[in-house]
Amino acid sequence: MNVARFARENARAIVFAVVVITLAGIYSITTLPSGIYPEVEFPRIVAVAHSGDLSPRIMQIAVTRPLEEAAREVLGVRRVRSRTIRGATELSVIFNPDADMPYALQLMQGKVDEVRPDMPAGTQVRVERMTPSFFPMMEFNVTGNLPPADLRDIAMFQIRPLLSRIPGVARAEVSASEEREVSVIVDPHKLNAVKLTLDDVAKALTNTNQVASVGRLPKDYQQYLVLATGELKSLDDVRHAVVAFRNQTPVYVGDIAEVREGVVDRTTLITGNGQPAAVISVARQIRGNIIAIADGVEQTLRENIASLPPAIRIAKVYDLAAFVREAVQSVSEAIIIGGLLAVFVLLAFLRDWRATFVAATTLPLTIVGTFFILHIANGTINLMSMGGLAIAIGLVIDDAIVVVENIHRHLAADETPENAAEHGTNELVGAVVGSTLTTVVVFIPLAWLQGMVGQFFAALSLTLSGAVLLSLFYALLFIPVPAARFLKAQRADGTEHHVDDRQLGWLGRRYEAFIRRAIARPIWVIAVTIVVAAVGGFLYFQLETGFLPEMDEGGYVIDYWTPQGTSLPETDKMVRRIEAVLEKTPEIAGFTRRTGTEMGMFATEQNRGDILVRLKPRNQRDKDAEEIISEQRAKFAEENPGVLIEFVQLLQDMLGDLQGVPEPIEVKIFGDDINTLLGLSSRIANKLKDVPGVVDLVEPRRGRHDHHGRREAAELGDQQPEDEQHRDRQHHEQRPKRLLLRFVLPTDLGRVANRHPLGRENLLHVRDRAPHVAPFETRRHRDHLLQIFAMELRGALDRCDFGSRRQRYHQP
Template sequence: MNLSGPFIKRPVATMLLSLAIMLLGGVSFGLLPVSPLPQMDFPVIVVQASLPGASPEVMASTVATPLERSFGAIAGVNTMSSRSSQGSTRVILQFDLDRDINGAAREVQAAINASRNLLPSGMRSMPTYKKVNPSQAPIMVLSLTSDVLEKGQLYDLASTILSQSLSQVQGVGEVQIGGSSLPAVRIELEPQSLNQYGVALDDVRNTIANANVRRPKGSVEDDQRLWQVQANDQLEKAKDYESLIIHYNNGAALRLKDVAKVSDGVEDRYNSGFFNDDAAVLLVINRQAGANIIETVNEIKAQLPALQAVLPASVKLNLAMDRSPVIKATLHEAEMTLLIAVALVILVVFLFLGNFRASLIPTLAVPVSLVGTFAVMYLYGFSLNNLSLMALILATGLVVDDAIVVLENISRHIDEGVPPMKAAYLGAKEVGFTLLSMNVSLVAVFLSILFMGGIIESLFREFSITLAAAIVVSLVVSLTLTPMLCARWLKPHTPGRENRLQRWSRRTNDWMVGKYATSLDWVLRHKRLTLLSLFVTIGVNVALYVVVPKTFMPQQDTGQLIGFVRGDDGLSFSVMQPKMETFRRAVLKDEAVESVAGFIGGNNGTNNAFMLVRLKPIKERNLSAQKVIERLRKEMPKVPGAQLMLMADQDLQFGGGREQTTSQYSYILQSGDLGALREWYPKVVTALRALPELTAIDAREGRGAQQVTLIVDRDQAKRLGVDMDMVTAVLNNAYSQRQISTIYDSLNQYQVVMEVNPKYAQDPITLKQVQVITADGARIPLSTIAHYENSLEDDRVSHEGQFASESISFDMAEGVTVEQGTAAIERAIAKVGLPEDVIVKVAGTADAFAATQKSQPFMILGALVAVYLVLGVLYESYIHPLTILSTLPSAGVGALLSIYALGGEFSLISLLGLFLLIGVVKKNAILMIDLALQLERHQGMAPLESIRSACLQRLRPILMTTLAAILGALPLLLSRAEGAEMRQPLGLTIIGGLIFSQVLTLYTTPVVYLYLDKLRHRFNKWRGVRTDAALETPL
């Protein structure tokens, strides 16, 4: 059956079909979103709970533990971790990748409701949750600065005006605000004055709460009119509160200003942000899932002038971070690489055929196939990203293969004197099954990725389907458009009318065939030696795979660095601020740095800070992001009590089910015995710090947070009529920035915050000045019923899967791979000799690397099995697929040897290159074997004669297709611009594998074919089955 026949007869229909493919693809291209990497949805839900004033241990035991028990009953929870700090608990739940996030959210809310009765009664509100996708980095950060307004006022503008407006922009998801908190009326009480006038803290709290209310008051009306009833029950500013009467002393009014300092401040004074040298409030903008980053950022930028106009004149709205320039540059570079690849492939065709008109035919197949692929991408909801564009770049060399095979076969018939129309029919029919075998088996390789599950399936789904779609469209084009054009564009062969290039092409081809025939004959006389080389190649594959350095993913240069400043446990906010300033100034003065933004305090704790470093474009700095980090580490001043950890921001983040780590890799120690964890954790940290393979280690250095424990004499307290609830209420009023009332505004709500004057919270001895009310109304100092003790405790308590845990974050030292670093860590931990109740777990990138390392051999095996099954079905043979698969070991050696020789690392991108090699290299064997079977079947040739003839006839298309694939991948290897670190490993793997396999398989394939043919005959003879070639008709 000739599938191409109807299309050769109907040129108009064929052209219109191709045009329809182009139109569908062109329209779809304009609708595709743009992103750095495919959308990866890690189903993560973050639950936040607060209890102002509670210690980390209290938060862990009374809030985190009840929530974790409820969450533990939810199906599909992959990891669950929590972190409790002063007054705050954060629980992170990561679900299985196939879990519906909306269904999980409903179950999380139900679990929160179920734990209501187990949570402390003093919580102002129930825990809240939000759905997040930690794999997606923010697309933009804006900063608000002013020389006139306070930070609280800037935060209010960001919350009430900017955040609302930005959230309405198409494509914008969550807008987070940091660097300060909402304005508030702060009441800082003087304990000595309160004691002098006999006023209790609760008296002040109740007076303020009762003086500031906002309740419905109804209306009055007569027969004609209606009046709304209002009252001056809302106090809005600090001056309104100063004159409140809280007590009468001998008939004289005692006002709030007599016992407290009342000011307009912020809700949380332990929170500060910056942009370069200015104090700032930051707006961190995230995109919605599937939104086009470039369009979203452009829309935000278009709104900025209007937003600036509604802000006070003294406020400056600055662009602190923008991911779009790097993404634009990366995608532009990928598009240029695609164009270069197309040009190189066309050049190959032109040089081999020496005919400009003939070279146009496969040239047309390339745009039709690639543009048609955009329609499939749109249909599947894909985006234009680094991986999908890499698939299209590689597809350039693959889609032209089919057209080359058809064109070369038809050209060969024309050169033999067959008229072009008849040659088109005959040539297309001869290679129809060959094309089907090559493409179906190639598609099987990439579609096998979809069955691998986990991170690899999610990450490479778009790559594999995009490439498979391009291959299928190419197959359609090569069986329709290509033979039709050959029938009408190629001229009949006229001896003696060749141009100079055609003569050079023909002579070069004759010379190559002659040399190949001589060497092939020698190989066929020494088949055992050739077969031995194949087995040696298999062994070399295994050896190289063991010794080649391995990593998870190439380190990207996104033009962004993330910095974490970790202070010693127990450092106060005022002590931490100057340390952060030292780091900020050191980073900002580096010549590669464009800007620095960040914040300190807030939910991260007073001794933690975050920094976002924006680098200059790579052409201006001439250093990779990693090199900039290494330089900053060397030049960074030593700051006692604090450490700055820098890491290159990555488009793909792992470890979303746990707290943000300060480095690329992390390990977790976990135990049900808190005492054992505290005993062995420092030993592990010491062992890891001694490893030269690691750098930027971030670990807890013991229990360094100072804690004051109030020891209450319960008998004495009972005699005086004081219970523990009264004691804790007094402490809560005095030291926890307690929010005691709400101020309602037309745009927002603000809090009234009460605490003792900060000068009375600087030393534990001031606890003696706090008084508590006894049962008979008397006021006694706390020291009457209690004393305090100082101790060192944790400033945060972490849980992993409901068990106490501690983490260690680190980076690999320069020149050290993940595999080498992981091996060194395992040896060091083994020497420590941990007990059975202390468990070590890898997390984040290290966890992802360990998981893929175990599954990589099975992935490759799965792809090989898929190819074998497909080829076995197509050829109706158990033996011939083995001959085709015998070409693959040489490709593996070439790829691994190239990586090893050039000092590279085997990553997931390299693994992707191996999958591609599995699909490409077997094409050569299919071209040979399919023709050899035809010659045996139709011309009665012996196996030796048929395979030799097939090798010589198919040499030119094999060389053309291989060289096209090599040159299609060459721009990937030579890329030096943005995004090159993702493309280079793929180019190196493919080119190295193709060159080595091209040399070897031209000789090993015919030898393996002959040996397996003998094996087939013996097996059939043993079974008593005929072995005529005519009986082996493929599908």
């Protein structure tokens, strides 16, 4: 087939196709989602269950084991791993690499729903598929000279609805130390006098706080809905709720109890820059454009900041979009610089601006057209795809260079432009196609790799292969068209002449002399080649290895563990020393601290948490992230020797959590005796500390139960020391007995409540004032009472969710 003649005869159709591909590429650039990495699909589903304050052993029997057995029945499950702590369990379900994860999520949720009735009352189970979009892309600290409960209300009912409706936002979550509630403090003497129990009070409030439809009424040509409502809208409504009738006289809640505002018992602590704060985390939808969403979030906050109380301050502590924007911009600049250098080199060697222009036109056309290929393949703009495009720069222009140079040579041989374009292109069809396909077949197998690595390199392989194949199309079909029209060979006086190879200049002559000497001494050439290969192989084994390159991400995460059994206030006291060091570090722009919870989906003890640190822009600090981490590691070890601290980069932390392997290296020990496992783990940990390169070592600790499957032995201990169990029993016997009822007040209470007409979830505490009065003096009576009172009725009404109502039951 005469390719050049076909191109000349169909020149208009080819130019039209090039224009269409270019316009489609421009459109794709504006619509393709942007991200730091490809949309990797991890074959992993996580289920987290919470069930009050049940011990780890009871949690394992009543919650963890049913969940494990249900998970093993799901199609495609390869491994089930669970982690059980007091009152919570975390289940990690690993699937086969070829599993359909959206379908697997539905199956998993169905199996969990089947076993949910067999779990303790009130057990809450959340099942999620692990994707990069699950983790927050932005976080904000909401601080101010207000109580923590007020900060949460403002973040929850004023800021969160604004962010939730931004296109591309999947969810906006609010975390805070305190949540407002309504406390009903019952007097046990009055309660005993009217022969009632706390259960009666709870049921009465539950039955009162109802809205029921009693019928429809047509009147005056209109249809009316008749409602019977007993909603508790204020503290007075709670006080006037009827509990029972005695001698035909109503007994009100206010007659036997004190009703007042309060806050939920603290189980977590949230601070921002060392001050009480509410943290808003924004997560995107799958394939959401990170940059566009971030712009929408910041614009929304700017437009609505005036409507918030003047004391409120909103500070950004995590912004993945900024890192994505900077990374993509850096790669884009590298592509532009590489393209310009390629054009200058081409001009220097061809010494013909016409030939350089014709060859260089394929570079921007191919780059823009490659984005259209990405769009068709459901790709995204990320570091891997842009990196593949940067690698392809030299390969893309190479095909055009050889074709243009050959056409230029035929023009110098006194051929007409049409004949030169035809002969010059046809002579190189086989060579150009062969070299291009050789490049393609080298990179295509990268897309066949399994797991996360394969998904990463699939983006690079797709971009590079698409760009090279598109450049082949342009070199053989598009280049002959402008070459036949614009290229000419001329003498200095304007007439055509034949270019002598000797006119290549100094570099050409030196290269020719070098090649002649090399051909005359083949043994020396082979010897030098072997030496270079040997040196390269030696250096290969000396290089450091890792999945991600060393880079300054503009922030990092500090994971910390205080000694097992440490109370929440004591943990807070110890971690504040870490915050004091961070506040004194000039390179830090802000930070968020969580205690008793973590960024992500985990079952977390109260002695554990993380600190998300944001650094100032690189041009505003002299040290990179690794230098700052190294300095702080030494300071923290000196300030808090009893606190276990681990530093991790943001992206490494996210990828590790998505895979379920937060540490780069994990050592697992299997056996039947927990104490033996703990002893072995301590001995192994002591030896690992001496391994060169180890900086953070997370050792197993008592108090958590961590095992694989149903019957495999625990990696870590699940039994508390006897003294700790004794302390827990004493604490359990001495703490006030209470019944918790969570209900909805349609109108908010207190100072801040008037600013939130959307409604709020409130908590009713019913507890005795004196735990040692006569009805509770004996332990038998006390235990019996605790069994009756061990119940929590939860209800929620979120006006933002179109008034949906749900009830959950929880046994502490």
